[in-house]
Amino acid sequence: MSNRYRVVVAGLGKRGMHHATAFQANDRFEVSGVCDIDEARVDAAAARLGGPAKSTDARELAVALRPDVFCFCTLPNLRAEMVRIGIESGARIIAMEKPVALTSAEGFKIRKMLEAGGVKAVVSHQHRYGEHYRKAQEAISSGVLGRIHTVYGTSTGWMMHMLSHLIDYMRWFNGESPAEWVMAQAAGRGKLSDAHPSPDYIAGFIQFANGVRGVVECGAGAPDVPEVDYWWRKCRIGAQGSEGFAEVLTGGGWRVVSNTLSCSGGGSMNYDLDMPPYIQQIADWLDDPQQVHPCNFASSWAGFEIMMACCRSAAQGGQIELPLESGADELEMLRSALPERRVLLSMAMNAKEYPA
Ligand SMILES: NC(=O)c1ccc[n+]([C@@H]2O[C@H](COP(=O)([O-])OP(=O)(O)OC[C@H]3O[C@@H](n4cnc5c(N)ncnc54)[C@H](O)[C@@H]3O)[C@@H](O)[C@H]2O)c1
16 A cells, blocks of 8 residues: 555635544554644644644745645635645645635635646535435436436525535536526525625526526525425435436435335434545545546536526526636625525524514
């Protein structure tokens, strides 16, 4: 076996620690450096990870250590700068969190940097490793549902948190067919000033090249998933075919109902179970360029374009053709276009996150 791949992790909040501990637990990796602007977090992380190098300056640390993997898990306001640091550090893979960026302008900048630097990237849509997600996907790809005509996803959590996930799994359920156009609507300005800036509610239609229709809803007006108690896991993602449907609930298992088969099972999104295989496939991709990571940047980019096209359509009206040809500031478009009217809720429980 080859030597361990060396990893630097920047941003040691919730997700940074998930990544750092999962890298450290995998014998193909060692965390050689950790960084956060919060010194107490750096010290606590270094103590938990067996004493790697530490810093409050990501560039200084990464450029000095020259890791194989540069992982950053900062809030979405920090993306292009971290990708640049990863490239400057000489890393072969940059492991980053969703969303790819806050605007397509920044997204295009990131994509260009990665292409110019010849650096791979993965984006953490790790729910897909959940057994319940896999059961739904297996049923959909097995043909038991007949001809798939619709994929769908809903979440009561807001766009910059959740839409990237929903679209990624809808695309996976649809065999990663490219999207041709999108049309969407949005409402509510409350979350535009959140750290995950978003309209309070966005809903859209996606035309996929294979003729399948995508229907997605995210935020205050999205329907309840009454089978699930935990608010953040009230997500329903599935596919309908000519002979049945299959779906996963992020916090409530899976089910398949078709002309010939009816079955269901449990499962709830679990970082402890989802992170190890996600991390292992980073090692596999480093070992062998043919073993492309399922959460590779190109795949996430296709989902990111759909999300940005939804924002453009909601702000400007009409259909938005894909792929996007150039970058724009979709958040600014939404800030200018969204009416002042308060968002209307799908259920009383949403009032906590979307107050009047
Ligand atoms: N994939 C998932 O399931 C999932 C779940 C939750 C959050 N996320 C995403 O993960 C990202 C991080 O979320 P979080 O909840 O871990 O946030 P967090 O606020 O807990 O952590 C972010 C950390 O980044 C640090 N930081 C800020 N600027 C920095 C800099 N210049 N250099 C180094 N560190 C810096 C902060 O001090 C903080 O410790 C977000 O994009 C979020 O959307 C993904």
